[in-house]
Amino acid sequence: MKSLRRGVVLQGVxxxxxxxxxxKRFEEQGFDHLxxxxxxxxxxxxYQLLALAGMHTSTLRLGxxxxxxxxxxxxxxxxxxxxxAEATEGRSILxxxxxxxxxxxxxxxxxxxxxxxxxxxxxxxxxxxxxxxxESPSFDLVDAHLRFPVETKIPIFVSxxxxxxxxxxxxxxxxxILLCGLDPVIVEWAxxxxxxxxxxxxxxxxxxxxxxxxxxxxxxxVAIASARSIAAWFPQTSPLYCExxxxxxxxxxxxxxxxxxxxxxxxxxxxxLLPVEFVQKMAVAGDRARITGQLSELAATGIDSIxxxxxxxxxxxxIDAFEDCWRRMSxxx
Numbered sequence: 001m002k003s004l005r006r007g008v009v010l011q012g013v014x015x016x017x018x019x020x021x022x023x024k025r026f027e028e029q030g031f032d033h034l035x036x037x038x039x040x041x042x043x044x045x046x047y048q049l050l051a052l053a054g055m056h057t058s059t060l061r062l063g064x065x066x067x068x069x070x071x072x073x074x075x076x077x078x079x080x081x082x083x084x085a086e087a088t089e090g091r092s093i094l095x096x097x098x099x100x101x102x103x104x105x106x107x108x109x110x111x112x113x114x115x116x117x118x119x120x121x122x123x124x125x126x127x128x129x130x131x132x133x134x135e136s137p138s139f140d141l142v143d144a145h146l147r148f149p150v151e152t153k154i155p156i157f158v159s160x161x162x163x164x165x166x167x168x169x170x171x172x173x174x175x176x177i178l179l180c181g182l183d184p185v186i187v188e189w190a191x192x193x194x195x196x197x198x199x200x201x202x203x204x205x206x207x208x209x210x211x212x213x214x215x216x217x218x219x220x221x222v223a224i225a226s227a228r229s230i231a232a233w234f235p236q237t238s239p240l241y242c243e244x245x246x247x248x249x250x251x252x253x254x255x256x257x258x259x260x261x262x263x264x265x266x267x268x269x270x271x272x273l274l275p276v277e278f279v280q281k282m283a284v285a286g287d288r289a290r291i292t293g294q295l296s297e298l299a300a301t302g303i304d305s306i307x308x309x310x311x312x313x314x315x316x317x318x319i320d321a322f323e324d325c326w327r328r329m330s331x332x333x
Contacts (some may be wrong), residue, residue, distance in 0.1 A: 005305035008035070009213075014049075016044075019053060026319070027057045034063075035093075035095065037064075038065075038067045047083070050064070065095045066157075068111060070108055071108075093175070095158075095177055097159030098112070115138040117168060157177050160179070160190075163193050167200070170201075178209065179210075181245065182281060182283070186245060187303065191302065208303045213227070215284065215285060217312075217321075219287075231271060232268075232274060235251075236256055288321055291325045
């Protein structure tokens, strides 16, 4: 437990003032990470909010979860990441991924793996002070270089769920944001894919930060009802995980038929089709005793951090309950 870290993941639904207060609160509670999503038009800009949080905290590692190479040109992402690193005094993480269903509102699609890999390489080289030339179907750079110094190395975490993206993350990333639910069988399968990519490049496995979404409530029915929406995300985006979790294929298809994509909160109707067992494998959906046990099982898989994404109407209540579960897990160890 000494090396396992914990964090909080939020959407930018809070005003800047509210977000800064939350960041200070989480630091006082001893959390290691605070991540903020980037969801096109669905929430506030993460770089601005994280920079403000960085100027009012001193220990939290602050990261995007995640930006993408479609809505932001990689050069602008490099500038944003470098600026955030300055504002946080070297405590920032650049989380990047292919993008998700919210891109549909912008008339575009998630990046292909080759585009994501090319963007990560270009960003890393720009941050290292290199002059970069890229000619590709997705973006170009012509003798591009930053005109200001980047004093610290900025870790780049790649968000991954599918097998090819997991292996790519193992090959190129400083860290991996893992989105695969809580079932140890699935987590270990994902870790094997990450390690396979790392082995292919002859490098150590990168740091793995698992994101777990849901609600902790002593009334399990309340927790399950609130967490169903994120469970419905998996049949649409990660059907392989549904197979590993034992979800009936007909149910998975029915969920896909009702939920074609978008923010996971839009999946409420489709989510009602899912059995409770599946919901509790893919989401935080239970009381403190259940979640403490699941966190202990996650810790045993060898991941590096567990990060709670609270759902429902009372996010802080779930975060506080997560912290209580963490203390219980530490005591039992």
